[in-house]
């Protein structure tokens with residue numbers, strides 16, 4: 001079976017509409033699918049009127065931090081009308097706006113001026129995130145490419161990595177659970193934690209109601225997959241898998257084979 005429980009539409013930093021995303025998922029033979037935009041569920045307002053044979057699991061990817069490290073938590077099967085969820089989303093929306101202004105201010109030192117105005121002038125900007133700053137820095141010749149922009153200015157620990165202000169770790173888990181969803185720890189290896197710190201993060205996640213972790217996030221080497229499978233088993237978590245698809249490219253493909261996590265309990 002092919003499933004995909006982590007993807008982005010243009011309601012966050014993806015490039016496709018929910019409709020195109022679903023059509024692409026159908027083409028790729030995906031059977032269970034979730035759009036998990038950063039800190040919002042706007043895609044699901046549009047999906048209500050889309051006919052599809054896919055099983056769609058409403059989802060969201062929350063930004064938060066754990067011990068001052070930026071962490072993402074996916075909520076699957078959330079009630080997109082839930083008051084708890086909508087309140088959390090409203091909070092994140094305000095935080096993201098204030099954060100964008102802070103990031104813009106910090107990047108002035110590197111010659112980037114009027115960033116917010118320039119970003120919001122573009123079409124299809126529903127939300128401002130670091131990818132918008134990366135693109136602008138490339139356009140203005142401050143960064144030579146995406147990699148450079150994140151490595152030097154926007155990635156973990158750099159000036160543009162403003163992560164304070166998000167709902168805290170416990171609140172994010174509570175919002176997902178209160179809205180009927182299942183909390184999934186997203187891409188556990190992206191946080192570059194030592195083994196023992198990662199285990200502490202997972203332990204804290206479980207203590208606060210976390211139930212699953214991503215064993216597959218996008219294209220990933222088999223060694224990483226094996227390590228994540230071991231972690232998943234030893235903490236008795238359910239496995240989730242997703243492409244973390246943002247836009248059509250050679251590297252980023254929708255859909256994951258469930259045989260990648262055979263032998264594990266799964267979130268679906």
Ligand code: AMP
Pocket residue numbers: 013038063128129130131150151154155156246
């Ligand atoms: P934000 O939601 O503003 O925190 O932006 C984070 C998004 O930037 C991620 O979800 C990725 O889509 C994208 N991104 C791409 N490369 C990186 C990187 N090296 N570090 C962090 N985020 C990245």
Ligand code: MN
Pocket residue numbers: 008013038246
């Ligand atoms: Mn993203």
Ligand code: MN
Pocket residue numbers: 061072186187
């Ligand atoms: Mn993420």
Ligand code: MN
Pocket residue numbers: 006007008061244
């Ligand atoms: Mn994502």
